């Protein structure tokens with residue numbers, strides 16, 4: 001049987017660890033780290049994620065400040081809010097929940113966030129730092145994936161890692177992080193030909209295509225590690241909805257380790273946001 005990497009349990013440990021570091025930070029006379037959470041519109045999934053982020057902040061002793069704007073908000077109004085949060089010394093991290101309504105240019109909004117408050121790691125300065133291996137804030141899902149992988153991989157050198165998906169949020173940054181550890185990285189996507197032949201060469205597969213059960217048992221070689229990033233809500237014949245990952249996990253008994261959906265990468269995304277917020281507060285304090 002493959003080991004199931006319990007993201008929920010690992011996220012709870014990270015939250016506790018951040019809590020202890022925040023308490024120490026405050027005992028040393030520093031101000032409580034603050035995270036501004038911006039939600040535009042009422043996308044149901046975004047509502048769930050934002051709620052979870054705010055609950056996680058409370059558990060970690062981080063002050064969260066919620067800014068909810070209606071779906072008709074003008075881009076200028078949102079940029080104005082970002083400017084105010086950038087200038088507010090009580091705000092260490094700024095998070096704009098994605099997706100934004102189509103009328104708003106998400107790139108323009110994310111580029112407006114001060115790089116040192118960009119706890120999502122989406123600003124071009126942080127993207128550039130990640131690709132040049134020179135620090136910066138790392139996007140939350142890739143950071144969570146690396147923490148999960150680190151629990152089963154000692155040394156990435158000589159390992160073949162295949163990433164499925166080329167998004168700016170997951171695929172590209174996780175490829176950079178794996179490359180930084182000196183894994184041999186292949187980035188593939190939904191248009192890649194002979195995908196299963198490529199994944200069969202992999203020691204590590206990160207599936208982030210958003211395609212339910214794309215990765216079948218025969219795609220994975222015995223002893224490989226499989227990280228399932230996809231979360232798709234499907235409705236079965238009885239009208240019941242459930243979450244399905246990118247991997248047919250029931251066919252992966254021969255893997256060394258797999259992440260479940262739900263309860264794998266998702267909770268680690270939120271835990272990584274807490275670590276990034278504390279880090280942003282510390283980096284800003286250090287000057």
Ligand SMILES: Nc1nc2c(c(=O)[nH]1)N[C@@H](CN(C=O)c1ccc(C(=O)N[C@@H](CCC(=O)O)C(=O)O)cc1)CN2
Pocket residue numbers: 048049052095096097098099120140141169231243261262263264265266267269270
């Ligand atoms: N500003 C950002 N927007 C988005 C990000 C992000 O990192 N920053 N990532 C995703 C959504 N996301 C966080 O925001 C996220 C997705 C999923 C989970 C999660 O815990 N999933 C659960 C299942 C959830 C459910 O029951 O529906 C799991 O996998 O166990 C957390 C955060 C896009 N937007």
Ligand SMILES: [Mg+2]
Pocket residue numbers: 031032033089090092281
């Ligand atoms: Mg402060």
